[in-house]
Amino acid sequence: MLHIKNLNKHFGGIKAVKDCSFEVKENEIVALIGPNGAGKTTVFNLLTGFIKPDKGHVHYKGTPLLGVKPYKISNLGITRTFQLIKLLPKLTLVENLLIAKQQSGEHLLNIMFKPKYIKHEEKENRNHCVELLDLVGLKDKRNHYAKNLSYGQQKLVEIARILATDADLLLLDEPVAGVNPVMRAKIKNILKKLKEQGKTILFIEHDMKFVMDIADRVVVLDYGTEIATGTPKQIQKNPRVLQAYLGKKVKL
Amino acid sequence: MDKSAKWVLSIVVLLLIVVGLFVAFSPSPEGKETRPIKLGAIMPLSGDAAAYGIPIQQATDLAIKEINAAGGVDGRMIKVVYENGACAGKEATSAAQKLINVDKIKVILGGLCSGETLGAAPVAEENKVILFSPGSGSPDITKSGDYIFRNFPSDATSGGKVAQAAIDNGHKKVAIIAEQTEYAQAVKEVFKTTFEAAGGEILTDESYASDSSDFRTQLTKMKATNPDGLYVLSQTPAKYGLVLKQISELGMNQQIYSNEFSAAEDILKDYKEEIEGAIYAEPSFDDKAPKAKELLDKILAEHGELSGALPPVYFATAYDAVYLLKDALVECGEDTDCIKKFLYGVTDRAGTAGMLTIDENGDASFSYVLRTIKDGKAMDV
Amino acid sequence: MALEAYIIHILIIIGIYVILALSLDLAIGYTGLLNIGHVAFYAVGAYTSALLALNFGTPFLISFLAGGIIAGIFSLVVAIPALKLRGDYLAVATLGLAIIVENILKNWTSLTRGPLGLPGIPKPTIFGITLTGITYLALVIVVGVVTYYLLRYLIKTPFGRILQAIREDELVAKSLGKNVTKYKTQALLISAFFAGLAGSLYAHYITFIDPTSFSILESVLIISMIVVGGIATLKGAIIGAIILILLPEALRFLPLPSSMIGALRQIIYAVLLVVLLIKRPQGLLGKKTEGVVTT
């Protein structure tokens, strides 16, 4: 589904991503792990077109993503969350989700000529979004402003928003960072349900227990390059991974 | 409706009350005959041109005081209601609306800037109210309406006269610098057409924004074309002085052609050498003539000094305008159609500004005279 | 009769500024496009409509709509900086653009007669009736009401919601597949269109326009209206317009020496702007974003 071949990106002298290649198969949950500064978020930014790579190709379902504008990449069915949660503070939860929807009501011509259809589509989308909020257990807060939610709740909304985009490939940037165990379990179930629905997930995470529980495959990055790929069990035993982490004094 | 909305509505209601109360209590003239006659006045009282609203106001107040002292109009005192035109069309329109519709005024003295008169004219014309300007020179005013009059000559005459003077002096090549305002551009256009028609050549036509005070590059451009003469036109005497200063700083000593600001007090005082020998056209106003001298002395007595913002002719035209309107009111009361006929009938009426005749467009046919400055004094050429 | 004529005059001016405030609120309040050059659209609309009427004698409705359309097209010029810059950089760029427009109006004398301005702009005649006074007010009210309800409807559609998303965080909007460039340009186009209409209404009412009536201070006045009334609330823009037009007019009736009125007028609305920015940043009617959605 997603093929990345020797991706390169440097900022000034620092090589953030160096000859990084890996792939993500259809309907797979892949974890992207690695010590801090390994270039994980940079890879996400390259995939979503926020920054342009210096070298390398990325193909999604065969179509190249190089140089495609972020909003076009998103329309291809790839969507992401952000390390620092980015909800729309002055909009309500339902509105935050409705933004993720591609609707005909967004185009002025439709507004002029198909007002009834837009109303109908709006109602439909609104119901779907309320369902999603219910899925993450925030239905009662749907008319509250995103600004007033707790950190954990905002994480859930971000995931609900991902679902609202009906995207096939979900890029999650540390979905459970700083989240209490109860919420973490809830997110784990949601990810499992998504896999059953045929979604493909690539997520960055430091919480190894969570990674080992849920990931089908793990890709390890170090100094911007892929040093190991395999099932969670294989990765645990892989000496290069240990060295990469231990060398960096990270609890494994 | 939370607290703030209530707060907002209370402000709006309060404002309406203030406006309503004040208007309700302002005396309406229809009533008894002895009530004072209200004369409207629109002139610049704020903004850049406020400086030369002052001489007009002083002359008007003096005339009104004298008229009321001598019994006013058949016993009814005249009361002047001043409104700020701020030398801009938009303000003048609001001012005229207020004077006509709230104070129910039938005769308005003003505007001073041409922009004011043009802004107020449509409102006055629509309500058949007399608008009499003592100082607007723009040619556009000639056709601006039957109820629109002035006793100040159209700039056309000033521009044309000076252009002819330059040709007569043999200065066939002239460079122009004119401020970007209604008045200055209108007069410059007339100067250009007359000068070119008479065989002269305009080497360069420079301009500057009203809020800028650095004309050195425009003057450098003019200097480079080494003209025989310079035609300098500003909106205010103060700006005119600054242009003269920078002309002399740049060592340009060509003959200066300009307008009546060359005789303004401030110029004669602060820019004595620079203005020496300048040739300009001015409504034929002899401030030595007995009536004129008497007026200027009275203003000097009352205000301690003659505002140098404008040449003395503006005192005279304002003073004469008030007396002329008074005579019209005596003749016709507040019937504006009768006043209109009366004003159109004015021929060779003696006044402090000289003999006044009003033509069929409501303009004053006023002769311009060529003058020059010799060691600080205005003299006929 | 007289008193009503004065009130009608004030209501017409308020109506024109309501349309300007509403259209600017779409850009600043809803899309977060900090446009200080709104007066440029107002001027382009006024001059287009006046020149068409004066030179080609076009019927009012055509010159009126043309005013809006040309202002809209001009907004595409403003869109170039608007797409790339953000925050106070954008504000200063649009400020520069408005000054350039004023500069062009003053200097392109062959088209606009420069400082001489355009006198004698014909009063509009629709279906044979020449509109003055009360009938003109009716026209202004109709246009004002149409503007209000059209914008209110637009804001409730998904299009309106995306504008607010762009205001909140462009990056999120981009990551959710929204072509931010297109929406910003469209928002600016609509905002400019209505400002152009307001310009045409002004030109045919005052019948004399010159560059001084379109200075930067007009933009600041319009912005103050939406700040006073409440950023991102259409009703706020209306209230703001009413207050900031009535306040200086009320000054005219207070027994103040007439030379102080001009300065006082400028001080009053400047101080009001500053105080409100400090005390009630969301303006009088602005919805406090803490609570649940009230409307």
Place this chain on the structure above:
Amino acid sequence: MALLQLLLNGIIAGSIYALIAASFSLIFNIVKFMDLSPGATFVVAAFSAYSFHILLSIPFILAILLALVVTVITALLINLLVYKPLRKRGADPFTLLLSSFGVFLTVTGIILLIFGAEIHTFGLPIAKGYDLFGAIITPLQVWLVIISVLLFVVLFFFMKTTKLGKAMRAVADEKQVAATLGINVEKTTTKTFVISAILAGIAGILVGLEQNIEHNMGFAVILKGITASVVGGIGNVSAALLGGFLIGIVENVGIWYLPSGYKDGIAFVILILFLLLRPQGILGTRTREETSG
């Protein structure tokens, strides 16, 4: 072609723009918003110097110093009454820019109220200019350029060597870091407003002497000052000198070819070109991150 005269005209105008640009850059550096109040302090200085020297006939040097004191007090009041509460509430740069518009209109409105709209002059004797190979510059204008350049030299060393100078640069680069290093951010900000007001004040007095004094002379100057600051490199004080001279020269040379009415237009076309193509200006480094994350 009187190129030399044009360059001279450009440098004279440029030195005023440079002072205002520096005054603007200092404030922008510290509080990170575009502040129009230097345009107001510029006018306050000119009118105070005029009233002390001409109306109260206080000796020239003393009048200038008193005028600068009044200017600094005005700037401190503006910072205290308007910008501090807004900063405390975490207002965004646009709100602060808007408030600076309000401040500008209030201050110039008050001056209009007190002094009226007449145009005043110091009435200095009009000196013939020196002739430098055909280009002419008056003694006062020579002083004007010298004072402006001198001020920049002083400012440059002040920023580099003195404690306050280093504190100002630290707060400009990283406010939080500066705070942790024990720099009192609030006090440094106030001191910055003082220095900024002095620069704008001196510029105001110089223009007051050279040309004339009117209540609305501040607006065009601060806008040109912002343009110069953006072109030179916003936030970089010595770049303001470069930006100032550049705008002055391009403006004056520009209207040699274009009709002179477009003088203001030229400056703002340059502003927009720089904002679009090189927002960090000639000397500046990329300070604002285009895309985050």
